[in-house]
Amino acid sequence: MSIAVFASGSGSNFESLVERSRKQWPRPVSLLISDKPQAGALERAERLGVPAFVFQPKSYENKAAYEQAILAVLQEHEIEWILLAGYMRLIGPTLLGSYPWRILNIHPSLLPAFQGKDAVEQALAYGVRWTGVTVHWVDEGMDTGPIIDQKPVLVEPEETLESLMKKVQFVEHNLYPATVYKLLTGKIPDRPSGR
Numbered sequence: 416m417s418i419a420v421f422a423s424g425s426g427s428n429f430e431s432l433v434e435r436s437r438k439q440w441p442r443p444v445s446l447l448i449s450d451k452p453q454a455g456a457l458e459r460a461e462r463l464g465v466p467a468f469v470f471q472p473k474s475y476e477n478k479a480a481y482e483q484a485i486l487a488v489l490q491e492h493e494i495e496w497i498l499l500a501g502y503m504r505l506i507g508p509t510l511l512g513s514y515p516w517r518i519l520n521i522h523p524s525l526l527p528a529f530q531g532k533d534a535v536e537q538a539l540a541y542g543v544r545w546t547g548v549t550v551h552w553v554d555e556g557m558d559t560g561p562i563i564d565q566k567p568v569l570v571e572p573e574e575t576l577e578s579l580m581k582k583v584q585f586v587e588h589n590l591y592p593a594t595v596y597k598l599l600t601g602k603i604p605d606r607p608s609g610r
């Protein structure tokens with residue numbers, strides 16, 4: 416039951432998943448996959464001693480070939496769960512078909528509000544009083560799969576993007592590892608009801 420994290424960015428969620436997995440989960444995170452050679456997540460992987468692989472989509476003929484290359488590494492490492500943590504790409508049929516209801520994502524809003532990029536900025540610009548964080552199963556859409564858990568974050572009148580980002584990330588770093596722990600240990604169902 417090995418676990419891989421996919422990340423494109425700074426990797427703060429990746430790091431919180433690795434740390435919590437080592438302390439609490441039945442299995443630690445054992446692999447990082449990134450689509451960006453300059454992703455901060457890669458430096459964190461090196462520091463944390465987690466094997467990491469970079470796959471750049473432009474090196475492949477199409478998305479299926481790109482995902483097939485990733486799949487080969489996942490299978491070599493006997494990966495059963497994929498945790499997207501700031502992986503800014505849609506998952507295609509190759510990976511979805513090989514990992515039915517075994518791919519999760521974290522998103523920095525209360526979905527279905529503010530899907531896609533810059534969700535914290537979108538929430539602030541809209542003027543909502545509450546935003547938050549969502550953990551969900553991944554399907555073929557962007558931030559659209561069945562929701563597993565959510566946590567609200569209050570937007571104060573004087574909130575700045577920086578301060579709101581900090582509060583949202585603090586909640587992310589707790590909610591994601593806690594939700595995965597519950598899934599892996601059978602405390603909550605490990606697939607959407609009826610699937």
Ligand code: GAR
Nearest residue numbers: 424425426427428501521522523531
């Ligand atoms: C996180 O806030 C994550 O929720 C978001 O990217 C950030 C990555 O930060 N993901 C999305 O917006 C997905 N649509 P990190 O690299 O520091 O973990």
